[in-house]
Amino acid sequence: MMGAVASLFRREIRLSLRVGGGAMMGAVFFLIVVTIMPFAVGPDLNLLGRIGPAILWTGALLATLIGLDRLFQADHEDGSLDLLTMTETPLVVIVAVKAVAHWVTTGLPLVIVAPLLGLMLNVEPGALSAVAATLLVGTPALTFLGAIGAALTVALRRGGLLVPVMVLPLTVPVLIFGVGATDAAITGPVPMSTPLLILAGLTLLSLVLAPIAAAAALRLALE
Amino acid sequence: MIELANPTRFMALSERLMPWLWAVAALTCAIGLFLAFRAPADYQQGQTVLIMYIHVPAAWLSMMCYSIIAISSVGTLVWRHPLADVSAKAAAPIGAAFTFLALVTGSLWGKPMWGTWWVWDARLTSVLILFLMYLGLIALWRAFDDPSRAARPVAILALVGFVNVPIIKFSVDWWNTLHQPASVFRLDGPTIDNAMLWPLLAMGIGYTLLFFALHVAAMRNEIMRRRVRAMRVKAAGALVAAE
Numbered sequence: 001m002m003g004a005v006a007s008l009f010r011r012e013i014r015l016s017l018r019v020g021g022g023a024m025m026g027a028v029f030f031l032i033v034v035t036i037m038p039f040a041v042g043p044d045l046n047l048l049g050r051i052g053p054a055i056l057w058t059g060a061l062l063a064t065l066i067g068l069d070r071l072f073q074a075d076h077e078d079g080s081l082d083l084l085t086m087t088e089t090p091l092v093v094i095v096a097v098k099a100v101a102h103w104v105t106t107g108l109p110l111v112i113v114a115p116l117l118g119l120m121l122n123v124e125p126g127a128l129s130a131v132a133a134t135l136l137v138g139t140p141a142l143t144f145l146g147a148i149g150a151a152l153t154v155a156l157r158r159g160g161l162l163v164p165v166m167v168l169p170l171t172v173p174v175l176i177f178g179v180g181a182t183d184a185a186i187t188g189p190v191p192m193s194t195p196l197l198i199l200a201g202l203t204l205l206s207l208v209l210a211p212i213a214a215a216a217a218l219r220l221a222l223e
Numbered sequence: 224m225i226e227l228a229n230p231t232r233f234m235a236l237s238e239r240l241m242p243w244l245w246a247v248a249a250l251t252c253a254i255g256l257f258l259a260f261r262a263p264a265d266y267q268q269g270q271t272v273l274i275m276y277i278h279v280p281a282a283w284l285s286m287m288c289y290s291i292i293a294i295s296s297v298g299t300l301v302w303r304h305p306l307a308d309v310s311a312k313a314a315a316p317i318g319a320a321f322t323f324l325a326l327v328t329g330s331l332w333g334k335p336m337w338g339t340w341w342v343w344d345a346r347l348t349s350v351l352i353l354f355l356m357y358l359g360l361i362a363l364w365r366a367f368d369d370p371s372r373a374a375r376p377v378a379i380l381a382l383v384g385f386v387n388v389p390i391i392k393f394s395v396d397w398w399n400t401l402h403q404p405a406s407v408f409r410l411d412g413p414t415i416d417n418a419m420l421w422p423l424l425a426m427g428i429g430y431t432l433l434f435f436a437l438h439v440a441a442m443r444n445e446i447m448r449r450r451v452r453a454m455r456v457k458a459a460g461a462l463v464a465a466e
Binding site: 148152153156157158162165166168169170172173176177180198202209210213216217220221 | 300352355356358359362363366367368372375376379380382383384386387390391393394395397398
Protein backbone atom coordinates (compact mmCIF):
# COMPACT_ATOMS: atom_id res chain seq x y z
CA MET A 1 0.00 0.00 0.00
CA MET A 2 2.87 2.36 0.76
CA GLY A 3 4.06 2.11 -2.83
CA ALA A 4 0.61 3.04 -4.10
CA VAL A 5 0.39 5.95 -1.68
CA ALA A 6 3.82 7.24 -2.68
CA SER A 7 3.08 7.04 -6.40
CA LEU A 8 -0.31 8.72 -5.94
CA PHE A 9 1.42 11.48 -3.99
CA ARG A 10 4.02 11.94 -6.75
CA ARG A 11 1.28 11.97 -9.40
CA GLU A 12 -0.67 14.67 -7.56
CA ILE A 13 2.40 16.86 -7.09
CA ARG A 14 3.44 16.43 -10.73
CA LEU A 15 -0.04 17.22 -12.05
CA SER A 16 -0.42 20.36 -10.01
CA LEU A 17 3.03 21.67 -10.97
CA ARG A 18 2.33 21.26 -14.69
CA VAL A 19 0.64 23.80 -16.92
CA GLY A 20 -3.01 24.12 -15.90
CA GLY A 21 -2.31 22.61 -12.49
CA GLY A 22 -2.76 25.91 -10.73
CA ALA A 23 -0.21 25.29 -7.98
CA MET A 24 1.00 28.89 -7.79
CA MET A 25 -2.44 30.38 -8.32
CA GLY A 26 -3.19 30.30 -4.59
CA ALA A 27 -0.05 32.23 -3.71
CA VAL A 28 -0.79 34.85 -6.40
CA PHE A 29 -4.36 35.17 -5.10
CA PHE A 30 -2.95 35.56 -1.58
CA LEU A 31 -0.68 38.37 -2.80
CA ILE A 32 -3.64 40.12 -4.45
CA VAL A 33 -5.84 39.89 -1.34
CA VAL A 34 -3.07 41.34 0.81
CA THR A 35 -2.45 44.07 -1.79
CA ILE A 36 -6.04 45.28 -1.90
CA MET A 37 -6.31 45.43 1.90
CA PRO A 38 -4.29 48.68 2.30
CA PHE A 39 -6.51 50.27 -0.38
CA ALA A 40 -9.52 49.39 1.76
CA VAL A 41 -8.22 50.33 5.21
CA GLY A 42 -5.76 53.07 4.24
CA PRO A 43 -1.94 53.14 4.09
CA ASP A 44 -1.46 53.79 7.84
CA LEU A 45 1.47 51.52 8.70
CA ASN A 46 0.66 51.41 12.42
CA LEU A 47 -2.86 50.19 11.75
CA LEU A 48 -1.65 47.72 9.10
CA GLY A 49 0.99 46.40 11.49
CA ARG A 50 -1.66 45.82 14.13
CA ILE A 51 -4.16 44.02 11.87
CA GLY A 52 -1.46 42.48 9.64
CA PRO A 53 -1.63 38.96 11.12
CA ALA A 54 -5.42 39.01 10.72
CA ILE A 55 -5.11 40.11 7.06
CA LEU A 56 -2.58 37.36 6.39
CA TRP A 57 -4.79 34.70 7.98
CA THR A 58 -7.93 35.86 6.14
CA GLY A 59 -6.00 35.94 2.86
CA ALA A 60 -4.59 32.45 3.45
CA LEU A 61 -8.05 31.14 4.37
CA LEU A 62 -9.62 32.47 1.17
CA ALA A 63 -6.68 31.38 -0.99
CA THR A 64 -6.88 27.85 0.41
CA LEU A 65 -10.60 27.49 -0.17
CA ILE A 66 -10.73 28.99 -3.64
CA GLY A 67 -8.39 26.43 -5.18
CA LEU A 68 -10.22 23.49 -3.67
CA ASP A 69 -13.02 22.91 -6.18
CA ARG A 70 -10.59 21.17 -8.55
CA LEU A 71 -9.31 18.76 -5.90
CA PHE A 72 -11.50 15.87 -7.08
CA GLN A 73 -13.31 17.39 -10.05
CA ALA A 74 -10.59 16.90 -12.66
CA ASP A 75 -10.19 13.25 -11.63
CA HIS A 76 -13.95 12.82 -11.72
CA GLU A 77 -14.22 14.24 -15.22
CA ASP A 78 -11.52 12.08 -16.83
CA GLY A 79 -12.58 8.94 -14.96
CA SER A 80 -9.42 8.43 -12.91
CA LEU A 81 -11.47 8.83 -9.72
CA ASP A 82 -13.39 5.66 -10.64
CA LEU A 83 -10.09 3.86 -11.12
CA LEU A 84 -8.75 5.14 -7.80
CA THR A 85 -11.81 3.84 -5.94
CA MET A 86 -11.26 0.39 -7.48
CA THR A 87 -7.72 -0.01 -6.13
CA GLU A 88 -6.93 -1.95 -2.99
CA THR A 89 -5.98 1.24 -1.16
CA PRO A 90 -8.96 2.42 0.93
CA LEU A 91 -10.68 5.51 -0.43
CA VAL A 92 -10.15 7.28 2.90
CA VAL A 93 -6.37 6.96 2.47
CA ILE A 94 -6.58 8.14 -1.16
CA VAL A 95 -8.53 11.21 -0.09
CA ALA A 96 -6.03 11.95 2.68
CA VAL A 97 -3.07 11.60 0.31
CA LYS A 98 -4.71 13.83 -2.30
CA ALA A 99 -5.46 16.44 0.36
CA VAL A 100 -1.90 16.37 1.73
CA ALA A 101 -0.44 16.66 -1.78
CA HIS A 102 -2.84 19.51 -2.51
CA TRP A 103 -1.68 21.26 0.65
CA VAL A 104 1.99 20.82 -0.31
CA THR A 105 1.42 22.55 -3.65
CA THR A 106 -1.07 25.22 -2.54
CA GLY A 107 -0.82 25.61 1.25
CA LEU A 108 2.94 25.45 1.68
CA PRO A 109 3.61 28.31 -0.81
CA LEU A 110 1.27 30.49 1.28
CA VAL A 111 3.30 29.73 4.40
CA ILE A 112 6.52 30.60 2.56
CA VAL A 113 5.34 33.93 1.13
CA ALA A 114 3.45 34.98 4.31
CA PRO A 115 6.52 36.49 6.09
CA LEU A 116 7.35 38.51 2.96
CA LEU A 117 3.81 39.88 2.73
CA GLY A 118 3.87 40.49 6.50
CA LEU A 119 6.95 42.63 6.01
CA MET A 120 4.99 44.78 3.52
CA LEU A 121 2.20 45.12 6.09
CA ASN A 122 4.63 46.37 8.75
CA VAL A 123 4.08 43.32 10.94
CA GLU A 124 6.86 43.39 13.54
CA PRO A 125 9.78 40.99 12.89
CA GLY A 126 9.05 38.77 15.89
CA ALA A 127 5.49 38.26 14.73
CA LEU A 128 6.50 37.30 11.18
CA SER A 129 7.80 33.94 12.29
CA ALA A 130 4.73 33.50 14.50
CA VAL A 131 2.41 34.09 11.53
CA ALA A 132 4.38 31.64 9.42
CA ALA A 133 4.39 29.04 12.20
CA THR A 134 0.63 29.30 12.81
CA LEU A 135 -0.08 29.12 9.07
CA LEU A 136 2.17 26.08 8.81
CA VAL A 137 0.24 24.36 11.59
CA GLY A 138 -3.23 25.63 10.68
CA THR A 139 -3.58 25.66 6.88
CA PRO A 140 -3.59 21.83 6.59
CA ALA A 141 -6.81 21.86 8.64
CA LEU A 142 -8.33 24.29 6.12
CA THR A 143 -7.39 22.00 3.22
CA PHE A 144 -8.82 18.93 4.96
CA LEU A 145 -12.09 20.69 5.86
CA GLY A 146 -12.26 22.04 2.33
CA ALA A 147 -11.80 18.52 0.96
CA ILE A 148 -15.20 17.66 2.42
CA GLY A 149 -16.77 20.52 0.49
CA ALA A 150 -14.88 19.58 -2.68
CA ALA A 151 -16.06 15.96 -2.39
CA LEU A 152 -19.68 16.96 -1.77
CA THR A 153 -19.77 19.17 -4.86
CA VAL A 154 -17.71 16.95 -7.17
CA ALA A 155 -20.63 15.91 -9.38
CA LEU A 156 -22.31 19.33 -9.40
CA ARG A 157 -21.96 21.50 -12.43
CA ARG A 158 -21.81 24.74 -10.47
CA GLY A 159 -20.02 23.88 -7.26
CA GLY A 160 -17.69 26.89 -7.33
CA LEU A 161 -19.09 29.29 -4.75
CA LEU A 162 -20.87 26.52 -2.87
CA VAL A 163 -17.63 25.14 -1.36
CA PRO A 164 -16.70 28.35 0.51
CA VAL A 165 -20.34 28.86 1.60
CA MET A 166 -20.42 25.39 3.16
CA VAL A 167 -16.88 25.25 4.50
CA LEU A 168 -16.15 28.77 5.78
CA PRO A 169 -18.40 28.49 8.87
CA LEU A 170 -16.53 25.30 9.80
CA THR A 171 -13.14 27.02 9.58
CA VAL A 172 -13.95 29.58 12.28
CA PRO A 173 -12.16 27.64 15.07
CA VAL A 174 -8.99 27.35 12.96
CA LEU A 175 -9.04 31.09 12.25
CA ILE A 176 -9.65 31.95 15.91
CA PHE A 177 -6.78 29.86 17.23
CA GLY A 178 -4.49 30.77 14.33
CA VAL A 179 -4.86 34.50 14.89
CA GLY A 180 -5.02 33.88 18.65
CA ALA A 181 -1.62 32.18 18.66
CA THR A 182 -0.14 35.00 16.60
CA ASP A 183 -1.57 37.64 18.93
CA ALA A 184 -0.33 35.70 21.93
CA ALA A 185 3.16 35.76 20.44
CA ILE A 186 3.03 39.56 19.95
CA THR A 187 1.19 40.87 23.00
CA GLY A 188 -0.89 38.23 24.66
CA PRO A 189 -1.01 37.33 28.31
CA VAL A 190 -1.44 33.69 27.23
CA PRO A 191 1.76 31.90 26.15
CA MET A 192 1.76 31.21 22.41
CA SER A 193 1.98 27.46 22.94
CA THR A 194 -1.58 27.21 24.35
CA PRO A 195 -3.52 28.32 21.24
CA LEU A 196 -0.85 26.80 18.99
CA LEU A 197 -1.32 23.37 20.56
CA ILE A 198 -5.12 23.66 20.22
CA LEU A 199 -4.56 24.64 16.58
CA ALA A 200 -2.37 21.57 16.10
CA GLY A 201 -5.11 19.50 17.72
CA LEU A 202 -7.69 20.88 15.28
CA THR A 203 -5.40 20.03 12.36
CA LEU A 204 -4.86 16.46 13.55
CA LEU A 205 -8.57 16.01 14.25
CA SER A 206 -9.49 17.21 10.78
CA LEU A 207 -6.77 15.02 9.25
CA VAL A 208 -8.45 11.98 10.81
CA LEU A 209 -12.14 12.87 10.44
CA ALA A 210 -12.39 14.92 7.23
CA PRO A 211 -11.15 12.14 4.86
CA ILE A 212 -13.86 9.81 6.25
CA ALA A 213 -16.60 12.32 5.43
CA ALA A 214 -15.03 13.23 2.09
CA ALA A 215 -14.64 9.57 1.08
CA ALA A 216 -18.29 8.89 1.95
CA ALA A 217 -19.33 11.90 -0.16
CA LEU A 218 -17.19 10.74 -3.10
CA ARG A 219 -18.75 7.26 -3.00
CA LEU A 220 -22.20 8.83 -3.24
CA ALA A 221 -21.14 10.97 -6.19
CA LEU A 222 -19.80 7.94 -8.05
CA GLU A 223 -22.91 5.78 -7.59
CA MET B 224 -40.59 4.70 13.74
CA ILE B 225 -40.69 1.61 11.54
CA GLU B 226 -44.46 1.83 11.02
CA LEU B 227 -44.01 5.44 9.98
CA ALA B 228 -41.52 4.40 7.30
CA ASN B 229 -44.45 4.11 4.95
CA PRO B 230 -45.13 7.67 3.71
CA THR B 231 -48.79 6.84 3.04
CA ARG B 232 -49.28 5.79 6.65
CA PHE B 233 -47.39 8.88 7.81
CA MET B 234 -49.67 11.08 5.71
CA ALA B 235 -52.79 9.46 7.15
CA LEU B 236 -51.60 9.68 10.74
CA SER B 237 -50.29 13.22 10.46
CA GLU B 238 -53.51 14.38 8.83
CA ARG B 239 -55.44 13.34 11.94
CA LEU B 240 -52.75 14.75 14.23
CA MET B 241 -52.27 18.15 12.59
CA PRO B 242 -55.33 20.07 13.95
CA TRP B 243 -54.57 18.92 17.50
CA LEU B 244 -50.91 19.84 17.20
CA TRP B 245 -51.77 23.32 15.95
CA ALA B 246 -54.35 23.77 18.72
CA VAL B 247 -52.04 22.68 21.54
CA ALA B 248 -49.19 24.81 20.16
CA ALA B 249 -51.42 27.90 19.90
CA LEU B 250 -52.84 27.32 23.37
CA THR B 251 -49.42 26.88 25.02
CA CYS B 252 -48.03 29.94 23.27
CA ALA B 253 -51.10 31.94 24.37
CA ILE B 254 -50.69 30.79 27.99
CA GLY B 255 -46.96 31.57 27.83
CA LEU B 256 -47.59 35.07 26.47
CA PHE B 257 -50.31 35.68 29.07
CA LEU B 258 -47.95 34.62 31.88
CA ALA B 259 -45.16 36.69 30.35
CA PHE B 260 -47.25 39.86 30.36
CA ARG B 261 -48.26 39.20 33.97
CA ALA B 262 -44.67 38.56 35.02
CA PRO B 263 -42.97 41.44 36.89
CA ALA B 264 -40.80 43.85 34.93
CA ASP B 265 -37.07 43.52 35.53
CA TYR B 266 -35.78 45.98 38.16
CA GLN B 267 -33.03 47.05 35.82
CA GLN B 268 -34.31 46.35 32.32
CA GLY B 269 -37.93 47.44 32.78
CA GLN B 270 -40.43 46.21 30.21
CA THR B 271 -37.78 45.34 27.62
CA VAL B 272 -37.30 42.09 29.51
CA LEU B 273 -40.45 40.92 27.70
CA ILE B 274 -38.25 40.39 24.64
CA MET B 275 -36.63 37.57 26.60
CA TYR B 276 -39.79 35.46 26.33
CA ILE B 277 -39.59 35.38 22.55
CA HIS B 278 -35.80 35.54 22.26
CA VAL B 279 -34.63 32.77 24.58
CA PRO B 280 -37.01 30.02 23.31
CA ALA B 281 -36.03 30.90 19.73
CA ALA B 282 -32.37 30.41 20.67
CA TRP B 283 -33.19 27.04 22.27
CA LEU B 284 -35.09 26.01 19.16
CA SER B 285 -32.21 27.02 16.90
CA MET B 286 -30.08 24.37 18.63
CA MET B 287 -32.84 21.76 18.82
CA CYS B 288 -33.60 22.07 15.10
CA TYR B 289 -30.01 21.38 14.17
CA SER B 290 -29.99 18.36 16.48
CA ILE B 291 -33.12 17.06 14.76
CA ILE B 292 -31.47 17.54 11.37
CA ALA B 293 -28.41 15.64 12.64
CA ILE B 294 -30.53 12.76 14.02
CA SER B 295 -32.48 12.63 10.75
CA SER B 296 -29.17 12.56 8.87
CA VAL B 297 -28.07 9.50 10.83
CA GLY B 298 -31.42 7.96 9.86
CA THR B 299 -30.73 8.77 6.21
CA LEU B 300 -27.16 7.44 6.15
CA VAL B 301 -27.47 4.41 8.42
CA TRP B 302 -31.01 3.08 8.03
CA ARG B 303 -32.00 4.88 4.82
CA HIS B 304 -35.30 5.63 6.51
CA PRO B 305 -37.45 7.07 3.69
CA LEU B 306 -38.84 9.84 5.90
CA ALA B 307 -35.52 10.82 7.53
CA ASP B 308 -34.35 13.03 4.69
CA VAL B 309 -37.85 14.48 4.33
CA SER B 310 -37.59 15.38 8.02
CA ALA B 311 -34.13 16.92 7.66
CA LYS B 312 -35.10 18.87 4.55
CA ALA B 313 -38.27 20.17 6.22
CA ALA B 314 -36.46 21.14 9.43
CA ALA B 315 -33.66 23.19 7.82
CA PRO B 316 -35.65 26.31 6.76
CA ILE B 317 -37.63 26.24 10.02
CA GLY B 318 -34.40 26.04 12.01
CA ALA B 319 -32.93 28.88 9.96
CA ALA B 320 -36.07 30.94 10.67
CA PHE B 321 -35.87 30.35 14.44
CA THR B 322 -32.16 31.18 14.40
CA PHE B 323 -32.90 34.35 12.47
CA LEU B 324 -35.63 35.20 14.99
CA ALA B 325 -33.17 34.70 17.85
CA LEU B 326 -30.65 36.99 16.13
CA VAL B 327 -33.18 39.74 15.32
CA THR B 328 -34.86 39.76 18.74
CA GLY B 329 -31.43 39.63 20.37
CA SER B 330 -30.41 42.63 18.32
CA LEU B 331 -33.59 44.52 19.27
CA TRP B 332 -32.95 43.63 22.91
CA GLY B 333 -29.28 44.58 22.69
CA LYS B 334 -30.00 48.13 21.51
CA PRO B 335 -31.66 49.33 24.77
CA MET B 336 -29.54 47.09 27.02
CA TRP B 337 -26.04 47.24 25.60
CA GLY B 338 -26.55 50.42 23.57
CA THR B 339 -25.77 48.78 20.24
CA TRP B 340 -27.56 46.64 17.67
CA TRP B 341 -24.79 44.15 17.36
CA VAL B 342 -21.73 43.20 19.34
CA TRP B 343 -19.19 40.57 18.35
CA ASP B 344 -19.76 38.66 21.52
CA ALA B 345 -19.30 34.92 21.82
CA ARG B 346 -22.95 33.83 21.95
CA LEU B 347 -24.18 36.15 19.23
CA THR B 348 -21.32 35.15 17.00
CA SER B 349 -21.81 31.41 17.46
CA VAL B 350 -25.54 31.74 16.76
CA LEU B 351 -24.68 33.74 13.63
CA ILE B 352 -22.34 30.95 12.52
CA LEU B 353 -25.09 28.41 13.21
CA PHE B 354 -27.35 30.50 10.95
CA LEU B 355 -24.68 30.43 8.23
CA MET B 356 -24.45 26.65 8.59
CA TYR B 357 -28.20 26.38 8.04
CA LEU B 358 -27.81 28.49 4.89
CA GLY B 359 -24.98 26.23 3.73
CA LEU B 360 -27.20 23.15 4.13
CA ILE B 361 -30.06 24.79 2.23
CA ALA B 362 -27.63 25.94 -0.48
CA LEU B 363 -26.33 22.38 -0.95
CA TRP B 364 -29.89 21.06 -1.20
CA ARG B 365 -30.72 23.54 -3.89
CA ALA B 366 -27.55 22.80 -5.87
CA PHE B 367 -28.69 19.33 -6.98
CA ASP B 368 -30.70 19.10 -10.19
CA ASP B 369 -32.20 15.82 -9.04
CA PRO B 370 -33.53 16.28 -5.48
CA SER B 371 -33.43 12.55 -4.78
CA ARG B 372 -29.63 12.59 -5.07
CA ALA B 373 -29.25 15.44 -2.58
CA ALA B 374 -30.39 13.57 0.55
CA ARG B 375 -27.20 11.73 1.50
CA PRO B 376 -24.60 14.40 0.61
CA VAL B 377 -26.60 16.90 2.69
CA ALA B 378 -26.76 14.36 5.53
CA ILE B 379 -22.95 14.12 5.49
CA LEU B 380 -22.62 17.91 5.60
CA ALA B 381 -25.15 18.12 8.45
CA LEU B 382 -23.22 15.58 10.52
CA VAL B 383 -19.88 17.27 9.82
CA GLY B 384 -21.49 20.51 10.98
CA PHE B 385 -22.93 18.82 14.06
CA VAL B 386 -19.47 17.57 15.08
CA ASN B 387 -18.20 21.10 14.59
CA VAL B 388 -20.89 22.90 16.62
CA PRO B 389 -19.26 22.21 20.04
CA ILE B 390 -15.80 23.05 18.66
CA ILE B 391 -17.07 26.34 17.22
CA LYS B 392 -18.88 27.09 20.49
CA PHE B 393 -15.75 26.41 22.53
CA SER B 394 -13.46 28.44 20.29
CA VAL B 395 -15.81 31.40 20.08
CA ASP B 396 -16.13 31.40 23.89
CA TRP B 397 -12.36 31.41 24.10
CA TRP B 398 -12.32 34.32 21.68
CA ASN B 399 -14.68 36.72 23.45
CA THR B 400 -17.41 36.85 26.08
CA LEU B 401 -19.95 39.56 26.91
CA HIS B 402 -23.29 37.77 26.79
CA GLN B 403 -24.43 36.58 30.20
CA PRO B 404 -23.69 32.93 30.96
CA ALA B 405 -26.46 30.33 30.99
CA SER B 406 -28.99 31.05 33.71
CA VAL B 407 -31.66 28.37 33.22
CA PHE B 408 -29.90 25.10 32.43
CA ARG B 409 -27.28 24.95 35.18
CA LEU B 410 -26.05 22.16 37.40
CA ASP B 411 -26.83 24.15 40.58
CA GLY B 412 -30.40 25.03 39.47
CA PRO B 413 -31.73 28.08 37.62
CA THR B 414 -30.59 31.51 38.82
CA ILE B 415 -33.61 33.18 37.25
CA ASP B 416 -36.58 34.00 39.56
CA ASN B 417 -39.59 31.67 39.44
CA ALA B 418 -41.88 34.55 38.43
CA MET B 419 -39.93 34.79 35.18
CA LEU B 420 -38.91 31.14 34.88
CA TRP B 421 -42.45 29.74 34.51
CA PRO B 422 -43.55 32.03 31.65
CA LEU B 423 -40.20 31.34 29.99
CA LEU B 424 -40.63 27.58 30.25
CA ALA B 425 -44.24 27.85 29.01
CA MET B 426 -43.00 29.82 26.00
CA GLY B 427 -40.27 27.25 25.46
CA ILE B 428 -42.80 24.41 25.38
CA GLY B 429 -45.10 26.50 23.17
CA TYR B 430 -42.27 27.15 20.71
CA THR B 431 -41.33 23.47 20.68
CA LEU B 432 -44.92 22.47 19.90
CA LEU B 433 -45.08 25.17 17.25
CA PHE B 434 -41.91 23.76 15.74
CA PHE B 435 -43.36 20.26 15.61
CA ALA B 436 -46.57 21.56 14.00
CA LEU B 437 -44.55 23.47 11.39
CA HIS B 438 -42.20 20.53 10.91
CA VAL B 439 -44.94 17.95 10.31
CA ALA B 440 -46.74 20.38 7.98
CA ALA B 441 -43.51 20.96 6.04
CA MET B 442 -42.87 17.20 5.87
CA ARG B 443 -46.36 16.67 4.45
CA ASN B 444 -45.70 19.38 1.86
CA GLU B 445 -42.38 17.81 0.93
CA ILE B 446 -43.95 14.35 0.49
CA MET B 447 -46.68 15.82 -1.70
CA ARG B 448 -44.11 17.80 -3.67
CA ARG B 449 -42.21 14.57 -4.34
CA ARG B 450 -45.38 12.80 -5.44
CA VAL B 451 -46.17 15.63 -7.83
CA ARG B 452 -42.65 15.40 -9.20
CA ALA B 453 -42.91 11.62 -9.62
CA MET B 454 -46.24 12.02 -11.44
CA ARG B 455 -44.77 14.67 -13.73
CA VAL B 456 -41.79 12.47 -14.58
CA LYS B 457 -44.16 9.58 -15.26
CA ALA B 458 -46.45 11.72 -17.41
CA ALA B 459 -43.47 13.02 -19.38
CA GLY B 460 -42.32 9.44 -19.88
CA ALA B 461 -45.75 8.38 -21.14
CA LEU B 462 -45.79 11.33 -23.53
CA VAL B 463 -42.44 10.32 -24.99
CA ALA B 464 -43.58 6.68 -25.27
CA ALA B 465 -46.80 7.71 -27.08
CA GLU B 466 -44.82 9.53 -29.74
